[in-house]
Amino acid sequence: MKAFAFILSSILAQQVWASNSCFDNQAIKDLIAASEAIDSCFAKDVNDCEVDKMTVDEQQELSSQRLIPYDRSKNSLMNDATGVVSAELTKGGRVAVTSGQKISSCHIITSAHLLYKNGGVSVDDQDFPALKDSESFDLKFHTGQACDSKRFNKTVGAQVFFKMTDAGKDFVCDGKDASGACLKRHFYGKSDLVILKLKTYIKNDLNVFKLKTTPMGISNFGDRVNCWGYPGHNSQIQLPKEISDKLLWFQKDARIFRGINARGVLTNATAYPGMSGGGCSTASNPRELLGVFAYKNSRSGISAIEVTAETVDAKSANFLSSFQYLAERYKKATEKDIADLDKECD
Numbered sequence: 001m002k003a004f005a006f007i008l009s010s011i012l013a014q015q016v017w018a019s020n021s022c023f024d025n026q027a028i029k030d031l032i033a034a035s036e037a038i039d040s041c042f043a044k045d046v047n048d049c050e051v052d053k054m055t056v057d058e059q060q061e062l063s064s065q066r067l068i069p070y071d072r073s074k075n076s077l078m079n080d081a082t083g084v085v086s087a088e089l090t091k092g093g094r095v096a097v098t099s100g101q102k103i104s105s106c107h108i109i110t111s112a113h114l115l116y117k118n119g120g121v122s123v124d125d126q127d128f129p130a131l132k133d134s135e136s137f138d139l140k141f142h143t144g145q146a147c148d149s150k151r152f153n154k155t156v157g158a159q160v161f162f163k164m165t166d167a168g169k170d171f172v173c174d175g176k177d178a179s180g181a182c183l184k185r186h187f188y189g190k191s192d193l194v195i196l197k198l199k200t201y202i203k204n205d206l207n208v209f210k211l212k213t214t215p216m217g218i219s220n221f222g223d224r225v226n227c228w229g230y231p232g233h234n235s236q237i238q239l240p241k242e243i244s245d246k247l248l249w250f251q252k253d254a255r256i257f258r259g260i261n262a263r264g265v266l267t268n269a270t271a272y273p274g275m276s277g278g279g280c281s282t283a284s285n286p287r288e289l290l291g292v293f294a295y296k297n298s299r300s301g302i303s304a305i306e307v308t309a310e311t312v313d314a315k316s317a318n319f320l321s322s323f324q325y326l327a328e329r330y331k332k333a334t335e336k337d338i339a340d341l342d343k344e345c346d
Contacts, residue, residue: 020073022147022246027239028069035068035252042066042253042305045221051305056315059304064236067270070228070250072145077287079145080207082248083152084230085110085196085277088138089121099229099278100141101289102208106201106345108141108158109211110277111321112187112194113295116165119173119182123165127333131197134160139196151246161197161344164329189264189294190325192276195341203345209279209289213327213338216265216290222255226286227269229278229293236272236302249275256280256290256320259309264294264319266309271318272301280320291320 022028041049041062051059072079085100085108100110115137116123137160144153164170170191173182216223228250233241254269269280271293278293298316307317323338330338 019145019147019153020071022243023069023071025243028243031065031068031238034065038062038065039252042224054305056304059306060300060302060316063268063270063305064302066254067231067249067251067272069239069244069247072248077207077209078228078248080143080205081209082228082230082279083108083141083143085114085158086140086142087115089115089118097230097232098274098276099293100196101277101279101292102141102143102205103195103211103289104208104341104345105203105205106198107161107341108196108198109289109292110194110196111292111295112163112165112170112192113185113276115160115194116163116171116187117185117295119184123167123185125166125169127164127166127329128162129160131159131161141196141198145248146246156201157199158196159199160194162195162330162333164191164193164326187295188262189319189321190262192264192294192321193292193323193326197344201345204342208342209281209287211323211327211338212288212290213323215324216256216322218256218258218265220258222257222268223282224253225256225267225269225280225282225290227251227254227267227271227278227280227293229271229275231272231301232274234272234301236300254280257307257309259312261309263296264321265291266307266312267318267320268303268305268307269293269318270302271297273297275301289323291322294319294321 040047081102087096098114100108103109139158141158142152142155146153171185171187174184174186237244257266259266276293279289297318303317304315307315327338
């Protein structure tokens with residue numbers, strides 16, 4: 001019996017090593033160490049960093065050092081409930097990719113612009129479509145840290161379950177062709193959300209986020225949040241693409257601020273392209289999702305640290321889609337509470 005227990009523990013140890021072996025990498029260790037060295041600049045209101053005296057560029061440089069790889073093998077919630085949503089918008093055509101979060105045993109929340117930004121993709125004003133209406137999308141949800149040749153450990157098919165695509169109410173057209181057809185849709189922050197339903201799932205899966213659907217009540221100075229997502233590789237990521245694309249990227253002690261506008265909830269969290277649909281929560285309640293990154297983020301993806309509703313454009317701040325409006329629309333369309341989504345996983 002002892003021999004069997006030893007063998008089993010050895011197998012489990014090897015599995016953990018396989019899933020976090022990419023963190024045995026000096027470049028990753030250096031990024032993490034550099035971020036830890038400036039923890040005090042973000043964790044406490046009173047510190048010696050004098051961020052308010054920095055230029056916007058200096059603030060952005062400091063802020064960029066906070067987004068670092070996160071070892072999901074040590075956290076089952078982050079490993080199983082966060083992932084990447086891929087959408088093949090036309091058969092054999094372009095595949096769009098963004099971040100997504102599991103919010104029930106069988107539901108994923110992500111950004112609506114993943115599917116509906118392109119004006120060539122048809123939309124209607126029906127919030128709660130029949131599942132067959134999403135068969136034109138080849139949707140998949142990818143989860144589970146993998147440090148071997150695979151990018152993720154698990155891939156599951158999905159369908160559109162709930163959306164908000166009412167023209168003029170949820171989005172506007174950025175441009176039209178000669179015949180007046182919309183070329184590109186720009187979603188308002190409050191509406192840039194879509195719920196997907198997984199085609200296969202484990203009933204009563206506990207590794208899920210709950211949505212905060214009540215007003216946030218943000219303090220005058222902003223509230224600290226931890227944020228994450230799966231960015232596409234870019235020149236600002238100091239790791240090779242074959243490594244960085246496999247990793248969840250995490251930012252500790254970002255802030256959300258008062259001053260909600262059409263773009264969403266103001267935040268100074270870094271949000272590179274691909275992190276749309278990535279989430280934020282507080283350290284005290286990590287299972288409660290406050291919002292996901294909305295369209296459109298700052299041009300570089302990196303925000304200044306000291307931002308306000310008045311300086312948001314000059315300092316390239318980012319935005320979150322919160323869930324109060326989504327909950328209201330879901331209730332109106334289905335006569336059900338969004339908190340009871342798990343009951344739809346039959």
